[in-house]
Amino acid sequence: MKEPVHIGRHPSARPDLERLLGEVAGGDQEAFAVIYDATVSPVLGVAHRVLRDQAQSEEVAQDVLVEVWRTAARYRPERGTAINWILTLAHRRAVDRVRSVESSIAREHKAALLDHTPEYDEVTEQVEARFEREQVKRCLRTLTDIQRQSVTLAYYRGLTYREVAELLALPLGTVKTRLRDGLIRLRDCLGVSA
Secondary structure: OOOOOOOOOOOOOOOOHHHHHHHHHOOOHHHHHHHHHHHHHHHHHHHHHHHOOHHHHHHHHHHHHHHHHHHHHHOOHHHOOHHHHHHHHHHHHHHHHHHHHHHHHHHHHHHHHHHHOOOOOHHHHHHHHHHHHHHHHHHHOOOOHHHHHHHHHHHHOOOOHHHHHHHHOOOHHHHHHHHHHHHHHHHHHHOOOO
16 A cells, blocks of 8 residues: 655655556556645646636636546656646636637627527618508509599598498498498509519
8 A cells, every 4th residue: 555645844845746646547546546635736726716716716726626537648748747747737727718708698699699680681671661652652653533532531441332332431342442442443453563
């Protein structure tokens, strides 16, 4: 059984993280516990400087230390010290979290904009509606007074043929004929096929 490594007895009693990472790569849980205790504060500090949120910083620190456990075999001493490798993992993970949050906010903003964007071009529709109204008004002016009054009362005010006849004091048959003739003239004037 290995001799336990004690941290904090005096300033020079720092664990050999490079050696311990090699042991963690072999599955040594005690070595990982020592690495965890020695690095959790600096990892949390790096994460908090990037994220500025305690809860997210703690999540990132936890993720980084789990990654150290899983990927200890990837550490290469010739590329730098063990603590620098671990803190680089922490910084990258924190930056990834910031980017993820920013992307999420951007997606939500874009989705909100799409929710408020009409499915059609309102300006085009308004211009077309105005053009159609003007064309209908012009064509209505080509009708006789009785035709125009009958069409207006029946189609714009929603009156029945009988109500139009009573209002204009005309026989029902006359109103029906004037409406039919007026609608035919409107159809021809507007260029609508039958």
